[in-house]
Amino acid sequence: MQAHVTVDEQTTGSIERGVVVLLGVAAGDDARDAQSMAEKIAHLRIFNDDDGLMNRSVVEVSGGVLLVSQFTLHGDVRKGRRPSFIAAAREDVAKPLYELVGSELEREGISVACGVFGAHMHVHLVNDGPVTILIDTKKAF
Numbered sequence: 001m002q003a004h005v006t007v008d009e010q011t012t013g014s015i016e017r018g019v020v021v022l023l024g025v026a027a028g029d030d031a032r033d034a035q036s037m038a039e040k041i042a043h044l045r046i047f048n049d050d051d052g053l054m055n056r057s058v059v060e061v062s063g064g065v066l067l068v069s070q071f072t073l074h075g076d077v078r079k080g081r082r083p084s085f086i087a088a089a090r091e092d093v094a095k096p097l098y099e100l101v102g103s104e105l106e107r108e109g110i111s112v113a114c115g116v117f118g119a120h121m122h123v124h125l126v127n128d129g130p131v132t133i134l135i136d137t138k139k140a141f
Helices: 031-043 091-107
Strands: 002-007 010-015 018-023 054-056 064-069 111-114 122-126
Touching: 002 064, 002 111, 010 064, 010 111, 018 031, 018 091, 018 122, 031 091, 064 091, 064 122, 091 111
Parallel strands: 018 064, 064 111
Antiparallel strands: 002 010, 002 122
């Protein structure tokens, strides 16, 4: 996995190996959710071991995390044709929790690169596999 994010044609964060985390903070999320999310990301066994099995974490492979805020993950399209984002946390709540996830990942020993919270970003990635995992601290799915 290689990835980078740009804002106004300037690279704000990049990784050579690791995971891209598109992080949506929901209304009602708190510091416990941010800490739980960081712990799960750090130790989720999604990288291949020597036998080709998904048995290693981003910590074990010395990978990085590209952390990108993504409120649109909470878009609800069940009614009508325009998404509702009412389930997403407001910026005054979401930004500190987004930053907490980043600092908790760094506390786990992971190199963290970031997008710019609230900015219009271009995320460029090579998705190996592809492997895409959804993580929800509320266990809604």
